[in-house]
Amino acid sequence: MKLRYNRVSARLFAAVSFGALAVSAAPAFAQASSDDAEAEDNIIVVTGITKQDANIQDVPTTITFFSGANLEEKGIQLVGDVATFTPGFNIRGAGNNPTALVLSMRGQVQNDVIATLEPSVGVYLDEMYIARAYGLNTEMLDISNVQVLKGPQGTLFGRNTSAGAVLIQTNDPKFEEISGLVKGTYGRFNERSGTAILNLGFNDSIAVRGAITYGKRDGYKTDVNTGKKYEGRETLNGRVKVAFKPTDTLEILLSGEWYDGDIVGPARQNLYYNLGGTGFDPGAADRAAMGGDPDLVAISDPSVSAGAPAEGLFNSVKTQTYMAKVSLETGFGEIRWINGYRKIKASNLIDLDGESSATGNHFTQGSQDLKQFSSELQLTGQGLDDALDYAVGITYFNESGFDQSRSVTSGGAVWSGFKGIIDNDSMGMYAQANYHFNDALSFTGGLRYSIDDKGITAQSAVYPLNGSVPAVCLPTSFNIGIVLAGGTLTPEDCNRPRSDTFKNLSYTAGVDYKISDEILIFAKHSKGYRSGAQQLRTLTLNDTAPAQPEIVYEQEVGIKTQFWDRRVRFNVAGYHNKVKNAQRSVILAIGGTSQTILENADTETWGVEADLAVEVADGLTLTAAGSITDPKYKNYSGFVVVGGVLTPNDKSDTQFTGIVKEQFSIGANYVADLGMARLGLNANYAWQGKMSQTEQTFARLTAPTTTAGGGGFDAANAQAILDATTTRAHGITNVRASLAFGDNDNYEIALFGRNIFDERATQYTLFLGGLNYIGTSWNEPATYGVTGTIKF
Template sequence: MTKCATSRVVARMLGGVAFTAMALSGGAAFAQTAQGEQVQDAIVVIGVTKQATLLQETPIAITALSGDQLETQGVRQVGEIANFTPGFNIRGAGNNPTAIILAMRGQVQGDNIASLEPSVGTYIDDVYVARSYGLNVDMLDISDVQVLKGPQGTLFGRNTSAGALVIRTNDPVFDEISGSVKATYGRFNEWNTTGIINLGLSDTVAIRGAVSYGERDSFATDIITGRKYQGTETLNARVKLAWKPSDTLTVTLSGEWYDGKVEGPPRQGLALFLNPFLFGPSPEAQAQVAALQGIADAQLAAFAGNPDLLSISQPAAHPGAPEKGLFNDTTTQTYIARAELETDFGQLKWITGYRRVKSDNIIDLDGFVLPIHMTAGTQDLKQFSTELQLTGAAMDDRLSYAAGVTYLTESGTDQSRTNILSNPVWSRFLGEIDNDSIGAYVQASYNITEALRVTGGVRYSIDDKGITVYNGNVMGYDGPLVSCSPASVSVANDCARSRKDSWNNLSYTIGLDYKITDDVMVYAKQSRGFRAGAQQLRSLTLEDSAPAEPEIVNEQEIGLKTSTWDNRVQFNIAGFHNTVADAQRSVILAVGGVSQTVLENADMENWGVEADVNIRVAPGLNLFASGSLVDSKHTKYDGFSVLNGVLVPEDKTDARIGAIAEKQFLVGMNYEGNVGFGTLKANVTYSWQSDINQDGNTIERYTRPLTEAGGLGFTQAQAETLLDVTTTKAHGIANARLGLAFGPEENYEIAIWGRNVFNVRRPNYTLFLNGLNYVGTSWNDPATYGVTISARF
């Protein structure tokens, strides 16, 4: 779809909806609720001045789900939130299944290493989570989840250039002793137990604890060894203490611990075209190439399209690799202190957080039994942040405001080691980061009249990002250093080379919202956000060590929120247009025969529409739907390619845009009704998305001669295969849940559920690596079903 065509669609849709809403309005004020939720139960959300407000009072596009809704809709892990959020996509990270990659409104950061920042920032209990390791887990004792779309650079700061994912956990409740227990059992011997207890010891002291432990057997099988993969073991726990020493002061302390283990994660090979230049020109070497290619082709035939059949190269084929083979172990610790003081001029809040991530894994990236490409990753990262925030109202509540200062520091190491073709020497990429960020912001909304309100805000940010890399080659998996990359760096200095860069930015937002009637609100806003610059952690040449520049986003959004027919029909729609300057791209290139990650910058333009509707057909019966359309393109892309083993500049404006679904929609139904001896609760959802590119190359680029910049030299048939396997095809996932609540206060429930009930399988993360010429992928989970029993007291 062209820019002009998309803009006409946006204009016509918004215009038509506005006319219809004004003609039909006549009920209570609209709340842009999450699918299936009625207005009177609307979630209190973060408003445009960080103060609690109803969704219909908030002039930005937001999707929100309460903790109860997460349970009813069958949303188990953070990654599943996107199924209920138009224009939002979440997939597992390529280097760690507990980490996530977030995409929104045409923007994404497709890699997950410590020097790169996301474009959608994640906040848990008001604390920014710099690294997504340990985020793609079961959600424990959640109050609500909110997805704020569009740049949030004023209130939330750096790295929210596309939006923000806000997760809030339940706080302790004073003067109340309550809790719950839950047990789940499902397919693949999946079981989980969760316990929550709230001890309101008095009207000034309360403690809340939650713990969850679960396991799942492996279900993917190695066709050669018979070993099973994809088993999981997870422990998550949280303790919160609330103390209220006076009527005006509340102090909350919390600690959360996560420990997750994955058997694997395995990759399945989708394509392999062995590069004969890697083996030498002799007839014996070329005969070896033909033999190995035959093994790979036979393996592909054995898979026969079954995503749960694998063939993993064994550790013995990679000199020095740990004998236990593929594994992924990740632990996190998070500590938060929050103090809230009510004053005559507003609420003063001080939020301090500390988070540490430790992760270790080994991955066979290519997914073939041949010892092509094995990599190991180790991360040890810690962050500390603090924010002092003031929110309040003045001028007879016509003016509401938020102001604050923030500070974040991050340090630690991110290391990967790579072995190719059984070489006794492994490549080592080791980076030590040292990041600091400070910011100051102010934002206010003023009611010019009862119907018309203006909102404006600014934030000034300073980012200092330093890195020391120790990239080189080591003997074996963790043996002694034998050479540096580049070779000009001294081995005596452990291959160390350092740089530090500083960036500053002024983000802003300005908007108007107008209540046409009590039931109809329209709004328009212009906002600017930015993603911090990024250091080159896995590049091996001095020439390309310059950092990726900060990503600057300017976005316009118009929207409408309304309710009709006595609040039985709720509808909202938003259209947006944004331009992205210096969008960050992370690509893997084989320079001089060594694969390395190089950061690039591109310019983009995105147009889109997002909408959702909820219809209360009858008491207890709700139908809901949502959808999005985004048209993205590069307007400029000055990247790199490899020519004759050397890194050279290349115009990549024609490259495919990865990790973005052009179209998405969700349809579903909620039912809740009394059946005499209890309440029946039923939910069915179907979430669909269009094709997603997993690689930026096109047919022309795949077939371009190796003698030209960016040329990959494949035949037409090979190029068509590569294009096919690096595209995740359009698909839909259906989930269902049927529960019965009973007992004196309906505090007991038994529920049967199914996830991906039609067993639709699609690649989740796919990697094409030029030079080695393989495509390997990880797949989404198969159909899973089970039963959950819970009790509340």
């Protein structure tokens, strides 16, 4: 054990040393921001390790922080854009819904979005856990700040934060203040949007804040056969908050938020069809017409498949979120009771293969109706003459509803369907404390016990004309003789109920030492927990066992520094984690039907992250950030299909999907008083290395089909698959220039550009075995425009 400990320590020390050299000897990698709206004297206030506000430089953990102003300056328009400027973090749109997000951090990944598969990066909106990613990728409306916490956060934030947590905080009402703004934007692709914010602080005890934004944009993808435009979108998002403070010690905060979004699409592009097959390639003419242009598509008319929705390709999401918080200051600390309710209704139709023939198409239709309720009672405070900071609490969470998908191929009239009706309960108890031995040395320790009770009723069937009456249940053993007896089959006859309970004790332990007021070093060891996942889209009975809970053990050491009168801030951390039962979602074609199989693997990851901010002169700040992530499989016992049969297979040689191993960003922010106006100039560049979107390897693709996991492709086709399913390394550049007028900068006109050099790379790519096609979507093209703002 001692030898192993020394090896781990040596590698962590090497990682930190490498990060320090990278930042000091090369163009700076970093990202941290100082914003006077957020903090005074360049102090950034974040959620501390006991859920109490703290200076980011005094918190012994790795955090990337964005104020509301930072988000606008960097061109962060949607929640999914946050990862672009966050080292060690990657977000891409989900394959089954573009408003849902697939998140990966520190070698851990949620590689699919279905209602039974939990994320490894938890997202919190105003302290409420957002369980499902559907409808998450919304506009940044009236945001106070976003904090990205790295590493297991299981003690304070609970299950499903085994890789980290994203905390989104919207602006609260301000007492005794009447203020607001009106903002309008016009940009490329006829983008137009309007935002209005109004704060009514009637007195020192009652305040109301409302925010609403509406946006619409024309499509930028063109169908080469019909001329139809795709990727147009229209969104409406509103929020109301009411704050009531009847006494100096009691505050009640109520809020409601509503989102309604529609997208014409998504429109995928076909890269290959029937690879390695008989020569049947219905997408060949389409690809020739598109000529490799990422903004040209060829979409099948859904009407070729009887029962398809009449509106064609579409994506519609509606969410409702309601919260009630009660905060009471007492002589022994602050008591907070946080309650939340969220409802999601979503539906879409996607052309998965992205080619226009009636004989080669593959459509999938999805619908979700999910609701969640959560409640947390917490106590935070200080004790032992302020030597001890603590947080204790209990949580309850309930989720119910359904997630459904149906699909059809080759212009057929019979749709295969999967539906999961879920009913989940979770409870947790936690306690965490930070004890200061003296002004320099502190110890942090925390525990959380979690219980997850999960229930699912799975329905798998074949539906003629995409109707409500199944022709046959799958597997056929669930027909229960009804059809043979001449009866009418119902979806309920296909029910396969299951319930599972998962329990876990998470912990964290760490020490930090302040070498001086400007230098903090820290080391910690944490255990994180991602709840087990039940199977939703499988057909055979012997694979319905759930994916086991994902358990993460991580060690991290780091240093946080600031000097030159806080004009320079440099932070670097190295980490090592081992994940037991890392969850994987794999699509396999069994008996002609594509199924999603949840599997478990063991992984190990080493990594380093660094950030730097330098105020080189009054008004000029340079920032940079970077990360290196190196994950490996230690064990992966999964499944492959051999002769139409689901077969166990050692998959430890396969690739990680959705993991970016190298990232960095650099930025500059300049503000100058011109006398009659205030000038603001911002430029930010973010680069990421290549990313694999398939677990396949060259050896597996070229192995004979009689071999477990073998694809049977020749070398040329195998390489084509790997090339097409690898997102190339690329960087995007966002810029913004503004002029603000008036006594308090009340009037502003700004020019903006996002991805101004039009760097294009694949965003989500699907290689579907069986049909052997590859369909992909691309990141958005260059966009630019003008924004006018009036503040009062």
